Amino acid sequence: MEKSYISIENVSKVFQTRKHSIAALKDISMRFEKGEFVSIVGPSGCGKSTIIRMVDDIIKPTEGSITVDGFTYDNNVPLSSEQIQKLGFIFQIPNLYPWFTVKENVMLPLKIYGKDLKEYDERANSLLDGVGMLEYANAYPAEISGGMSQRIGVIRGMIHSPDILMMDEPYGALDESTRETLNMELLKIWKDTGTTIIFITHNVEEAVLLSERVYVMESHPGRVIADIKIDLGEERTLDLIGEERFGEYCTEIENLIGKIELAKIK
Amino acid sequence: MENYALKNKPIMRLLSTGLPPVVLIIILLAVWQIACIAGNIPKWMLARPTDVGVALTADFKELLPDILSTYINIIVGFLLAVAIGLVIAVLISSFSLLSAALTPLIIALCCIPMVTLVPMMMLVLGTGPDVKIIAIIIQAFPLVNLNSVVAFINVNPERLELMKSLKANKVQTFTQCIFPDGIHGVFTGIRLASIMAMVTGVASEIVGGKAGLGSRIIYFINFSKTADAFSCIVYIAVLGILIYGIISIVERQIKW
Amino acid sequence: MKINSKAVNICAPIIVIILLIILWQIICTVTNISFHVLPKPGEVGTALVENFRGTILLDTMASVKVMLIGYCIAVPLGFVIAAISSQFTLAVRSIMPVLIILMLTPMATLVPIFKLFWGVDPTLKILIVVLQCTPVIAVNSLSGFIYVPEAKKELMRALGCRKWESFFRVTVPNAMPQIFTGLKLGCILCTIAAMSADISVGQGGLGYRIQVASSLSATDLAYAAIVVAAILGVALYMIVSVIESRIVTWK
Secondary structure: OOOOOEEEEEEEEEEEOOOOEEEEEEEEEEEEOOOOEEEEEOOOOOOHHHHHHHHOOOOOOOEEEEEEOOEEOEOOEOOOHHHHOOEEEEOOOOOOOOOOOHHHHHHHHHHHOOOOHHHHHHHHHHHHHHOOOHHHOOOOHHHOOHHHHHHHHHHHHHOOOOOEEEEEOOOOOOOHHHHHHHHHHHHHHHHHHOOEEEEEOOOHHHHHHHOOEEEEEEOOOEEEEEEEEOOOOOOOOHHHHHOHHHHHHHHHHHHHHHHHHHHHHO | OOOHHHHHOHHHHHHHHHHHHHHHHHHHHHHHHHHHHHHOOOOOOOOOHHHHHHHHHHOHHHHHHHHHHHHHHHHHHHHHHHHHHHHHHHHHHHOHHHHHHHHHHHHHHHHOOHHHHHHHHHHHHOOOHHHHHHHHHHHHHHHHHHHHHHHHHOOOHHHHHHHHHOOOOHHHHHHHHHHHHHHHHHHHHHHHHHHHHHHHHHHHHHHOOOOOHHHHHHHHHHOOOHHHHHHHHHHHHHHHHHHHHHHHHHHHOOOO | OOOOHHHHHHHHHHHHHHHHHHHHHHHHHHHOOOOOOOOOHHHHHHHHHHOHHHHHHHHHHHHHHHHHHHHHHHHHHHHHHHHHHOOOHHHHHHHHHHHHHHHHOOHHHHHHHHHHHHOOOOHHHHHHHHHHHHHHHHHHHHHHHHOOOHHHHHHHHHOOOOHHHHHHHHHHHHHHHHHHHHHHHHHHHHHHHHHHHHHHHOOOOHHHHHHHHHHOOOHHHHHHHHHHHHHHHHHHHHHHHHHHHHHOOOO
């Protein structure tokens, strides 16, 4: 079988606690093409976050293999610095370090990668400017609002221009309007850079609005139940939400998830 | 309840935090003074605060070498204890086997009164300052160490995950994430260690030693110079306040 | 890498202790160090057994008595001081710094002065222990009492609880970790204070035995007494830790 840009093949993950072993993911396979924007939706506990953490090599799969851009992860071989820098991860919470300024937080990945920070000063400033945070560059995280922090968390994940961006419900904690603004910003960045984006959310509308493809998952143990292509064209704006086809996609996915919930109640 | 108007002006703030304890101390001293006079307690038995005040200034020149010796011993011992405690904490928090092997022993070490070892160590090392400094280090470093280890191990898991995501190496993870995240735990340990350093430093001077304020107290009491003995205690308390105050000021510089 | 963690936690420190004792023995044998300076571990063990009934048992009992009585007075005393002063903002502000000063002042300095009043009464030792332990317990409990999350307090107010009720149901459980920090430090200071009181007051006790034995060059006996003192300190600490793990189960 030909490998995609990112291939997750027959991956299982079992978490070992002191007394129990919990099967978080069971035999899942997913593929992502270069430049795609794919969302993963599903109920909480279905292991969506675990998948991108395995792609980011934060946790190792119990079984199965993960291949990113031709390199298959091996527990005994650490990623090369080139491979590491292909990956960008954006957390559910801003996860800024309170001991660094806003700009130092944005620059942190470069610092860890051992880059010359001066060379990237302009890029950091333009990213900060892009999300309207340039004037707060020297502020500390405690001095800015939650929405501002989340923007900083997002551009920190992009500072090193990763080829693959993994986002773990990045706007889950924000209010509706901030979230819409940030989603539109994200689409613009995606179009401009051609980054491959794996976007985790439990908000079906958000998934349909943003992505070209949606994976639907169910829980206990987590597995993929559907892979739905969203054919809504290139231009995605908030106006789409009113359209009939948009509603159909949402209903289809919600039904899929709903079935799982119903089955669980029975 | 809180008077917010007070909070805005630094001078008022200083007054509102500094004044109550000073007033309390003055009241306690006044009670002491009155009790001495009213009870007609002989001066050799319990010195009056006014006499202690006089002794404080009158003895200063005579006591200076002892003050310096006590202050230097305790400060040097305390600083070394902090450094040693931190280094061991870094090692222990990085290797779990080391933690299992050493943590119970380190807890035991701070429970063992080092004062008891002072006479023994003097047999080997003589009556110089090194015995006292060693005793202070052994008694004080476990507290820095234990508190730091707890802080380092309980690092915020999300902050740590960012380091894993960036594939930071061990040194980077420690300096960029674990250490700043646990700094307040480290300071708790440092503050507790300062208490141990004070107690052990002075106790070992009382137990065995020719120099230092601790041995001076015994000397003064033997000559029934109670007021002078109290002035030594005041000088010891001043060192305690000094160390504790500096630690608090340094910790306040940390804004997170 | 899967190691049975419980076995490691018990075995590793024991192995380290055995290694240290062996190292001690080797150093003594190789350097031929004088018995009066550093006796061999075997000699200390023998001294411990031989003198156990004669002197060490009595001294241990004396020290344990001082430590326990002193500690048992200091704990409620420190707690009450903290509880009462936590109710008044002014009291917190004025008492806290004074307690910190007391906590930092080694009470052993007061022994010679107290001797003038009471002579060499054994109760003097208890007083020293109480004076040394109480401030630490009070300071830590007080700092726990002060920082109660506002939301929890509001909940109690909304439920119409009385002040004392909210103190015992919310403030105290919330401050438990800090209270136990104070209690554990109290253990350590209690042992140190008892030993230094023994040394400077005399009248029996392990500290006194160490002093006497070392001045008579009976270093093996002195070390035997130190070992017992160490065990006492560790035991007291362990007891409090076990109680803590029973009470503070949510930490």
